[in-house]
Structures are given as C-alpha cells and as structure tokens.
Amino acid sequence: MSNKAVTKSLEVMFRQVNTVIYKRGRSVLTGMQVSTLQFNALLTLREFGTLTMGELCKYLFIACSTATDLVDRLEKVGFVERLRDHKDRRVVRVNLLPKGEEVVNSVIMERQVFLGEVLEEYSDQERADLHRVLELLAARIEKIDSTLPCKDEWIKTIKIKI
Amino acid sequence: MSNKAVTKSLEVMFRQVNTVIYKRGRSVLTGMQVSTLQFNALLTLREFGTLTMGELCKYLFIACSTATDLVDRLEKVGFVERLRDHKDRRVVRVNLLPKGEEVVNSVIMERQVFLGEVLEEYSDQERADLHRVLELLAARIEKIDSTLPCKDEWIKTIKIKI
Numbered sequence: 001m002s003n004k005a006v007t008k009s010l011e012v013m014f015r016q017v018n019t020v021i022y023k024r025g026r027s028v029l030t031g032m033q034v035s036t037l038q039f040n041a042l043l044t045l046r047e048f049g050t051l052t053m054g055e056l057c058k059y060l061f062i063a064c065s066t067a068t069d070l071v072d073r074l075e076k077v078g079f080v081e082r083l084r085d086h087k088d089r090r091v092v093r094v095n096l097l098p099k100g101e102e103v104v105n106s107v108i109m110e111r112q113v114f115l116g117e118v119l120e121e122y123s124d125q126e127r128a129d130l131h132r133v134l135e136l137l138a139a140r141i142e143k144i145d146s147t148l149p150c151k152d153e154w155i156k157t158i159k160i161k162i
Numbered sequence: 163m164s165n166k167a168v169t170k171s172l173e174v175m176f177r178q179v180n181t182v183i184y185k186r187g188r189s190v191l192t193g194m195q196v197s198t199l200q201f202n203a204l205l206t207l208r209e210f211g212t213l214t215m216g217e218l219c220k221y222l223f224i225a226c227s228t229a230t231d232l233v234d235r236l237e238k239v240g241f242v243e244r245l246r247d248h249k250d251r252r253v254v255r256v257n258l259l260p261k262g263e264e265v266v267n268s269v270i271m272e273r274q275v276f277l278g279e280v281l282e283e284y285s286d287q288e289r290a291d292l293h294r295v296l297e298l299l300a301a302r303i304e305k306i307d308s309t310l311p312c313k314d315e316w317i318k319t320i321k322i323k324i
Contacts, residue, residue, distance in 0.1 A: 006293055007278045011183075011270065013300045014277075018180045020307045021173075026223075027313040036223050037199070061188075061198050108173065110313070115176075116169045117310055121302045131168055133295040138175045140283045145182045148279055151189040151272070 025111040045096035207258035
C-alpha cells in the first residue's frame, strides 16, 4: 500500500470510528432536547471556564446574534448563567452551572460505556496494542499540530470537541 | 491498567485525535465563510443524496425554521438547490451542487494532507501497525454498533460526520 493510499484509508477510518462514538454519546441528549450547538457550548465552557459572549461566538464559529439566542435557551433551562463584569457592565460572561456540566458528563459516560463494550471483543494483547498505537498517534498528532502552520491560525487554539 | 482505565484513556485519546483532525479540516472553511452547520448540511447531502427538508432537519438535529434559513444561505451561494416534487408540490427537496461538493472535498483533502504529515513521523512498521489496529477497531465498532441497543434508535441510522 502506498503512503498516499494509507493516508486516505486512515482518514476514512477515523471518520467512521468517530461517527459511531459521536452518535453513541449524542444519543443521550435526545431525551434532554439538547441540540448539537447547545452541547458544544456546554463543552466549550467546561473546557475553558467562564467566557465572554464574544469569546463563546468565536469558539463555536457562530454569529453573535445566534449566540444570544443560544445562551437565552441554556439559561432558561438552568445549564448556564450570565454574569455582568463588575468593572465594565457592558461585558457579559457566561458561566457553566452544575446542571449543564452533568449534561456533558453524561455524554462522556455514554461514550465510555460504548467503548467498554467494544473492548470486550478484544484480547489482552489486542487491547494493549490499541492503547499503545493510539498513545503514539495522539502524541505525534499533537507534535505536528503545534509545528505545522494552519490555514487559520486562530483555529489552532481550539482544544476540545466531541 | 484495568479495563475501566483503558476505556477512559481511549475515550480521551479519541477526543484529542479527532479534535485536531477536525480543526485542521475545518480551517479551510474560514476563508469561505462556511459555518459548521452549513458544512454538516453539505456533508449530509453528499452522503445521502437529495433529501427533503424534513429529512435534512432530522439528520442535522435542528428545528425546521433553522433549516429554512440554512438552506436559504446555501442556495444563495450556489452550494445547493431546492427542487419541488413533481407529484406533490408541497414537498421540497434539497440537492447538493458541484460547488457545494467542492467544499466538502476541500475539507477531506486538508485532513488527508495533515494525516500525511503525521505519517512522515512513522517508520514503515509503525505505519503498518497503525493501519492494522485501526482497521480492526473500525470493524469491531461497526459490529457492536449494529448489535448494541442505542438510547435513540433513530441516531443509529446516521452514517457520516466529520
């Protein structure tokens, strides 16, 4: 297999694997009526802590009008709260509340449950191989990501996504 | 390492790896002013072919009012077209146009370029190991996904996501 063919094949396999893990995690949100965008907002706040509205728009690649609606809805169900800056009252910060954090945790738990089922199919040796290979990949991906220029340098700062 | 610890660690590593591959692919869209939701719509249409507006909402987990705005914008820039059903004029279908398909292809290409750079770090043996381990994982994930009940059975039908 040529290097190019391996690259193509890996890209497709990552997509397949991630699609299944993603949708398995996502499935717990259906009953909660949480949209993908709302979920990504909760995940972002969990990772970065309290963010201004402007920062939140940037991280989610959305217009600020969309973010206002989004935060309205998340505030209404008690997942986040808006905080006004003491020094500059024009600045609004969004803070994740425990109920919102529970939503993120439930998705991560469901992903773990699913992966646990998959690992049941593995022998001890295969499981060790999988872990070793992925550990190496994660480290090399991080290395190349930090050195290779990106078409949008701001995007390089994004650290989390499910 | 206990099975539970391996599962937890794998879940985190998949998230790390996917975040980087995702944002690298995503970076080519910044100049094109394509939002994540718009991109997911294009990807869905590429995978499933022409869809009715109702189907598109369902696949994207969005309200139909959001889908109307979305398709309006995609139609305006020539990425998709709306088609009326000949038999039932109330049914509107959305069809991907070549310009929209190019957008999806450019993201996939960028993901391949990035993975190609990562593979440069690999020896032949390591590359073969990575491919073998991921192939096995993709097959087992598909097997478990098709047999294990899902919290939302409809979600199981989703086949593509970047």
